[in-house]
Amino acid sequence: MNVFQKAWCSVTRKPIKSILLFLVVLVISLFLLSGMASKTASVKTQDKTRQAVGAGLLLETNETNRHKRIDEISKRIGEGVEGTLEGVHKVRFDSIYGESWGVFTDNSFDTLRLEDIEKLAEVSEISDYNITTKVTPVNPVNFLRLEDADVDQTTDFGGVSLIGNKDMQMDANVLTGNLSIKDGRMVNSGDVNVCVISEELAALNDLEIGDVLQYNDYHDRENSTVYEAEIIGIYHVRQYMTPLMSGDTFRSENVIFTDLHFPEKAEGNENDPLYERAYFKVGDVNNYDAAKEKVKAVNIDWERYDLIDNNGNYDTMSANFNDLENISEILIWVVAIASFLILFLVFVFWLKNRVQEVGIFLALGVPKVKIIGQILLEALMIAIIAVTLSFTVAPSVSRVTADYLVAQQVRQMEESKELNAGHVAIDSFTRSEQQITGVSVNISTQMMLFDGVCILALTGLSVITAGITILRKKPKDILSEMS
Numbered sequence: 001m002n003v004f005q006k007a008w009c010s011v012t013r014k015p016i017k018s019i020l021l022f023l024v025v026l027v028i029s030l031f032l033l034s035g036m037a038s039k040t041a042s043v044k045t046q047d048k049t050r051q052a053v054g055a056g057l058l059l060e061t062n063e064t065n066r067h068k069r070i071d072e073i074s075k076r077i078g079e080g081v082e083g084t085l086e087g088v089h090k091v092r093f094d095s096i097y098g099e100s101w102g103v104f105t106d107n108s109f110d111t112l113r114l115e116d117i118e119k120l121a122e123v124s125e126i127s128d129y130n131i132t133t134k135v136t137p138v139n140p141v142n143f144l145r146l147e148d149a150d151v152d153q154t155t156d157f158g159g160v161s162l163i164g165n166k167d168m169q170m171d172a173n174v175l176t177g178n179l180s181i182k183d184g185r186m187v188n189s190g191d192v193n194v195c196v197i198s199e200e201l202a203a204l205n206d207l208e209i210g211d212v213l214q215y216n217d218y219h220d221r222e223n224s225t226v227y228e229a230e231i232i233g234i235y236h237v238r239q240y241m242t243p244l245m246s247g248d249t250f251r252s253e254n255v256i257f258t259d260l261h262f263p264e265k266a267e268g269n270e271n272d273p274l275y276e277r278a279y280f281k282v283g284d285v286n287n288y289d290a291a292k293e294k295v296k297a298v299n300i301d302w303e304r305y306d307l308i309d310n311n312g313n314y315d316t317m318s319a320n321f322n323d324l325e326n327i328s329e330i331l332i333w334v335v336a337i338a339s340f341l342i343l344f345l346v347f348v349f350w351l352k353n354r355v356q357e358v359g360i361f362l363a364l365g366v367p368k369v370k371i372i373g374q375i376l377l378e379a380l381m382i383a384i385i386a387v388t389l390s391f392t393v394a395p396s397v398s399r400v401t402a403d404y405l406v407a408q409q410v411r412q413m414e415e416s417k418e419l420n421a422g423h424v425a426i427d428s429f430t431r432s433e434q435q436i437t438g439v440s441v442n443i444s445t446q447m448m449l450f451d452g453v454c455i456l457a458l459t460g461l462s463v464i465t466a467g468i469t470i471l472r473k474k475p476k477d478i479l480s481e482m483s
Contacts (some may be wrong), residue, residue, distance in 0.1 A: 001160045004191045008381065018382055021346055025383045027341040029390035029455050035332035036447045037398035054175055055282040058308040059112060059120065065303045066110070074103055082088045107264070107274040110134075116286045116300040123298065125291030127283030130170035134276040135244045135255075136162040136182060136263035139221050141214035146253045156247035159218045160201075160254040162263040168196065170279050171257065173241060184209045184233035196233035200253040207231060213256075217268035227266050229258055336454065343462035350375065351466055372467040376460060383459045389454050394443050 003328070012018070017034075073088040080101075081272075082092050087109025091102050101360040137157040147153070159355050165171050168186035173179040182199050196214060211231045217224035240252035248254060264273045282291045292309060 012343060017350065021350075021379065021382050022386045024342060024346060025386035025455060025459070026390050027172055028335065028342075028458070029387050029451055030394055031335040032332060032333075032339075032451050033390065033394040033443060033447060033452060034398040034401035035328050035335060036450070037394070038328040038331070038401055038444055055288055056170075056175075056310055057280045057282070057284045059117065059278040059280070060276070060306045060308065061112065062306050069109075069304075070103060070105065094370055096128055096449060098476065107269055107272045110274055111276040112278055112305070113300075114275065117275070119298050120278070120280060120295050123280075123291065123294045125282055125284065126168070126293060127281045128167070128281045130168075130269075130281075131166040131260055131275050132171060132277050132279070133162075133164035133260065134261050135250065136161055136164075136267050136274075137218060137249050137302040138215045138263070138266040139218040139224075141226050142212055143201075143207070146200055146204060146251065147248045150249075151248060157218050157249040159249045160215075161244070161250050162195075162215070162256050162258050162266060164258050164260045164263045164273075166260045168257055170281060172236070172277075172279075177281075178238050178241070179235050180237075182234050182236040184231070184234055187259050188256060189260075191232070193227070193229045193262060194232045194259050196257040197231055198253045198255065199234050199236050201256070202231075202234045209234070209236075209291065215266040217266070219268070224268055227262070229262055229266075233257075248333070252420050309355045330382055333398055336458070339458050340462060343458055344466055345468035347375075347379070347463050373461065375467065376463045379459050379463050380456060384453055388453050390451075391443070391448055394448075400441060403408065413422045 008013055027261075070088055072084050074090060077083040077085050077088070077090050082090055084090075087106045089104050089106065091104075093100055093102060114131075117129070117131060120126065137159045139159045163171070165187055168174060171179070176185070183194070184196070187194060187196060197207065197213070207213075213226050213231060214226050216226045216227050235257070237252060241255055243250035243252065261273060264270055280295065282288050288310075292307075298305060376391050
């Protein structure tokens with residue numbers, strides 16, 4: 001009888017102990033796989049306040065990934081070091097509390113990548129696309145803005161808001177039917193240095209189509225370059241547009257739509273745009289689902305973006321949801337440490353109940369190392385069977401685990417929101433209400449290989465550590481325990 005046959009006979013001879021070890025290893029393997037799967041889970045959410053319209057898809061920046069990139073670049077700049085790297089700026093300043101540090105980003109860091117937008121626009125089912133800039137505050141040079149006499153303007157920028165579009169007809173305000181042209185026309189893709197203003201702003205300044213408005217950087221009203229844009233349209237809205245921030249700079253009547261590149265010039269950042277969203281129009285509504293899948297299959301860095309469909313559902317392509325990645329890493333470490341302790345105790349129990357067997361082997365002249373090797377082989381046989389079975393059950397268990405972790409995070413966020421209610425001023429800015437619609441996990445081959453290696457390593461380390469209790473004893477002491 002060879003060594004493998006001996007090991008298998010020993011496993012089947014004591015089925016209760018073998019089943020106990022089998023269940024322990026199975027649970028450990030499932031927890032490890034669940035932790036790894038949750039770390040790379042994709043969270044699907046719905047956001048009615050950022051809903052796309054019609055047969056189209058919206059591309060926006062993923063905030064979780066944005067903060068992750070800021071942290072990574074800040075670390076590369078160095079602790080306690082001022083500097084600029086890849087659009088991230090670290091600065092030191094003195095405050096009432098002493099030395100303080102701040103981190104801010106510029107347009108080059110925050111903008112959607114134009115090359116990524118153009119790749120998505122090349123998908124055959126996409127018939128047209130639009131790019132929209134961030135809401136850009138600038139100083140009105142030769143005209144007045146609308147102001148509320150009862151509002152304190154101390155912290156306001158004292159300007160108007162510009163929104164640039166490649167094609168204004170696909171701006172969200174137009175697609176929803178809230179904005180329509182009263183006079184003139186909308187901005188087209190070939191326009192340069194043009195603008196469309198509200199009917200209220202036109203009435204205040206007695207403006208009409210063909211007039212030229214002047215703007216410059218509100219940070220330096222006296223010395224910054226003045227840029228001119230010709231009025232080509234006057235718009236009307238059914239309901240006032242929700243302002244980005246409080247203050248008259250962002251009030252609905254002071255929003256001015258321009259060509260795509262005018263906002264960056266007026267704010268003093270020419271050739272450094274900040275594209276906030278891109279809209280992709282699906283030509284054939286019947287091919288909408290296929291178009292969405294083809295867009296998602298395009299080879300770009302999806303972790304940077306959220307892709308929102310026409311119902312407001314969007315796939316968070318980022319590898320984690322809020323702190324899900326960190327929580328999953330903690331889960332993996334806790335499982336690994338707890339697993340070693342549990343397996344160690346299991347094998348100590350094994351060895352104590354096999355003193356007679358060990359004593360007989362020693363009496364027959366079998367070396368202690370060979371005895372431990374026999375026990376290790378038995379444990380590995382059981383572990384391999386348990387790990388193999390865990391691969392078939394892991395997807396379901398991982399999905400449940402990820403759902404639970406995400407639900408816990410959502411609950412904590414809701415509790416935090418309730419605690420802060422009444423303490424955080426949001427003025428007229430409407431919070432984005434996101435609703436979790438699904439969590440998808442994937443058990444990859446790499447995860448299964450890593451899990452298998454970890455389980456075998458933990459098993460081997462536990463057997464060897466527990467076996468020290470035998471290796472340290474002299475043969476006569478072990479034989480004396482038999483009596």
